[in-house]
Structures are given as C-alpha cells and as structure tokens.
Amino acid sequence: MKRYDYLIVGSGLFGATVAYRANKAGKKCLVIDRRNHTGGNIYCEEIEGINVHKYGAHIFHTSSKEVWDFVNSIVEFNRYTNSPVANYKGKLYNLPFNMNTFYQMWGVKTPAEAKAKIDEQRAEALEALGGREPANLEEQALSLIGKDIYTTLIKEYTQKQWGRKCTELPAFIIKRLPVRFVYDNNYFNDKYQGIPIGGYNRLIEGLLAGSDVITGVDFFNSQYKEWEKFADKLVFTGAIDEFYDYRFGKLEYRTVHFETETVDTPNYQGNAVVNYTEGSVPYTRIIEHKHFEMFGEEIEKTPKSVISKEFSVEFKEGMEPYYPINNERNNTMADKYRSLAKNETDIIFGGRLAEYKYYDMGPLIESAFKVEI
Numbered sequence: 001m002k003r004y005d006y007l008i009v010g011s012g013l014f015g016a017t018v019a020y021r022a023n024k025a026g027k028k029c030l031v032i033d034r035r036n037h038t039g040g041n042i043y044c045e046e047i048e049g050i051n052v053h054k055y056g057a058h059i060f061h062t063s064s065k066e067v068w069d070f071v072n073s074i075v076e077f078n079r080y081t082n083s084p085v086a087n088y089k090g091k092l093y094n095l096p097f098n099m100n101t102f103y104q105m106w107g108v109k110t111p112a113e114a115k116a117k118i119d120e121q122r123a124e125a126l127e128a129l130g131g132r133e134p135a136n137l138e139e140q141a142l143s144l145i146g147k148d149i150y151t152t153l154i155k156e157y158t159q160k161q162w163g164r165k166c167t168e169l170p171a172f173i174i175k176r177l178p179v180r181f182v183y184d185n186n187y188f189n190d191k192y193q194g195i196p197i198g199g200y201n202r203l204i205e206g207l208l209a210g211s212d213v214i215t216g217v218d219f220f221n222s223q224y225k226e227w228e229k230f231a232d233k234l235v236f237t238g239a240i241d242e243f244y245d246y247r248f249g250k251l252e253y254r255t256v257h258f259e260t261e262t263v264d265t266p267n268y269q270g271n272a273v274v275n276y277t278e279g280s281v282p283y284t285r286i287i288e289h290k291h292f293e294m295f296g297e298e299i300e301k302t303p304k305s306v307i308s309k310e311f312s313v314e315f316k317e318g319m320e321p322y323y324p325i326n327n328e329r330n331n332t333m334a335d336k337y338r339s340l341a342k343n344e345t346d347i348i349f350g351g352r353l354a355e356y357k358y359y360d361m362g363p364l365i366e367s368a369f370k371v372e373i
Helices: 013-024 065-074 099-106 111-129 137-145 147-162 200-208 328-342 361-369
Strands: 004-009 029-033 044-047 050-053 060-062 085-088 091-094 192-194 212-215 231-236 253-263 273-276 285-288 305-314 347-349
Touching: 004 013, 013 029, 013 200, 013 361, 050 200, 050 305, 060 065, 060 361, 065 192, 065 200, 065 361, 085 147, 091 099, 099 111, 099 147, 111 137, 111 147, 137 147, 147 305
Parallel strands: 004 029, 004 231, 029 212, 085 273, 231 347
Antiparallel strands: 044 050, 060 192, 085 091, 253 305, 273 285, 285 305
C-alpha cells in the first residue's frame, strides 16, 4: 500500500491549492473526489467550443498581488470584467448601482442630482422607522437606498434568492449596499479580475499536477475513511457536519438549479450575466458562457451559444449545497463543529463546506496559503 503525506478529500480550489503547495515542498499527495471530475464547483464542461461553468458562474477577482501572480503562474488569465445587467419588466439597468443605473432610473445626470434623489427617498424610510434600527432586510434596504431601487432591483430578486419575504429576512444580510456616483459598471472593486484562458479546468489541472488523483470515490463509503492507513495527515474539504456524523444536527443551505441549453445564435443576450429582478420570472439570472472568454469579433466565430438559467431553491438531500444559511441556529451549530475541528491534530478542515462559510475564490486561495505544509 502506497503511503502519502496527505490524503486530500475534495479536488476543488482549496484542496488543489494545498496539493500544489505540498508537492512543491516535496510531499506526496493522494486527492480523492466523490464526483467523476476534478475542480469542484469551478469545473467547466466544453459544449460547442465554449467552456460552460457547470456549477454556476465563477469570476476570479482579488486585490492580492500574491494570489493573482500565483494563479497566473499556473495559467494566464484574460481581461474579463464583470458588468451584469438587470432586467425588470423588460427595462434594463446597469449593476452595481452607479450613475448609469441612476440615469436609467430617474434621468439624473450628475452625482449631486443622484445623491439628492437617494437622500430624499432615504429620508422617507428613516422617518418611517421613527428612530429605531431596521428590523428586517426590507427596512434596512429602504433606509440605505430608497424605495425605487429597492422595489425595482432588490425586493423580488432577493425573495427569489432566499425563498423568503424581505420582511422575514434579517437586516444584516445587506448592512451596506455598493453605491457609486461614477459611470462605472465594473461589479468588483478588486485590483485584479479575469477568467483563466482555456477555462478553470486548466487551473485545476495545473494545481493537481504531481498528485495522485482518484475521482468517483466517496470518502465516507470507501476504504479511505480509515485515512490513517494511507496518509500522515488528512485535508478535508467536505461538509463538516457529515464528517462528525451530524452529531449536533444538519447544517442548512440554499442551493441552485441550472437549466442549460444550446441556442442557435452566436450572441443570445450580449452579456455574460443578466439578472431578472421581477418575481414573476422564476429564474434569478441567465448566464451566457461564451462572454467570459470571447470578446469582439470572436463572439460571432462560434455560430451557437450556451446559456444557463439559474434557479435558487431550498436544499434537499441529494442536492449540491451552495450557500450557508447564516442564521443564529446554524451559526451556533457550526461553532460546535468548528470546536471539534480545532482539537484535531492531523486533520485540516478547509473550504466552503468544511468551514460552513461562503468564500470567493481569492480569499479561498489565501486560506489555503495559510495551511502549514
């Protein structure tokens, strides 16, 4: 039986980055994954010459030069800039909220005019509160941005995302809203942003080079559950409550369902991301995958396009958990599991499921950098 320094459960970005660092340090790694492919949720599937983000849109962004240089040392990234568009009852608005949005909403053209309009609407909401703190997401949003933007771009979209009325959601979900008084549609404020040229699979393949990799293996229903027979240390990126056999109960998630189709046009919607903010449209957004990696004339060279309609749904057994539900019950339960994890000497827990924490990709890599190899 081959002996490893690390058995890494999960070949997503955290596990793959740890494997890469361990290999560079001369360590031997075995990486296993219950799916039949590597890469976790950033896995891409090629359809009609287009890299389709199988588990939802993933846009890499970071302000860390160390992280940016690291991923570009594996594969070169392109210049994709995330500039989503919102569709509300057929009318289009730029996101995030900026001068383009305010012009589309009210016809205002200067920052002073936009601020005056927002302040006027905020004043109404604050007066209604009568000096008390916002008690729910609706009151919080109205006090931050006013009724027009809340009603058009936040309310129904948020209710679709969470499956709850905004009056039933906690205020802390949107303690702040990004508001820009410049004509800038770049969604992220980070210094670096892009997509790996050739898709995310190239990044994962580069990170896992040098490791032994086995897919289609469920850690809990395989010989590897007795991991001490195979490795000196375990890196676990699966669900922390499952690891501890749901000792304190099951952590809750929201999940996402995708309907992906090939369309007989080279350019379906003219943008990678279009959000549908009205409640009568069942999906939250449509992703057109080619726009992540194809620009200008290149778009027309591929005669077809691939789109994914994204539906936010309640998590049920057998579905893929996506977003932790950070309410008091789940946070208390997660803390109990984290306390158990801290007492482990030869087990490293990392990533979204193992930490019960939503991660963007940049911070996830930074967390993998902190693992002592």
